[in-house]
Amino acid sequence: MEILEKIIRDTRGTGNTTWILQAAIENPNCFIVARNAIEASTIKDMYKKLLLKSAWYRKLWWKLRGRKHPKFVSLHYDFRGNSLPVIFDNGALFK
Numbered sequence: 001m002e003i004l005e006k007i008i009r010d011t012r013g014t015g016n017t018t019w020i021l022q023a024a025i026e027n028p029n030c031f032i033v034a035r036n037a038i039e040a041s042t043i044k045d046m047y048k049k050l051l052l053k054s055a056w057y058r059k060l061w062w063k064l065r066g067r068k069h070p071k072f073v074s075l076h077y078d079f080r081g082n083s084l085p086v087i088f089d090n091g092a093l094f095k
Contacts, residue, residue: 004093005093005094008090008093008094009094011090012090012091012094016089016090017043017046017089017090017091018046018050020032020087020089021043021046021047021050022050023087024047024070024087025047025050025051025054028067028068028069028070029068029070029084029085030070030071030084030085030086030087031070031071031072031073031077031079031082031084031085031086031087032047032070032071032072032073032087032089033073033074033075033077033086033087033088033089033092034072034073034074034075034089034091034092035074035075035089035091035092036074036075036076037074039074039089039091039092040072040073040074041072043072043089044072047069047070047072070087071084074092075092
């Protein structure tokens with residue numbers, strides 16, 4: 001666990017959350033896990049801002065075809081019975 005904490009500590013603030021959210025725009029069928037509900041809400045707001053920056057033709061496509069969104073949850077979410085991939089934000093794993 002010490003190795004994981006060192007990696008997380010060393011890579012915090014390097015844009016990992018942005019990278020995760022950009023990947024979620026392409027593949028929204030997933031859970032994005034934050035440390036608590038407040039951080040999950042903050043990450044969800046970041047996701048929405050990234051969606052607004054998308055090209056107009058992608059927004060039109062999503063409007064016509066519909067759009068799925070990832071589920072933003074805290075560490076305390078009950079994942080049983082869900083078969084979606086789980087992505088952990090660095091802040092969820094390290095205090």
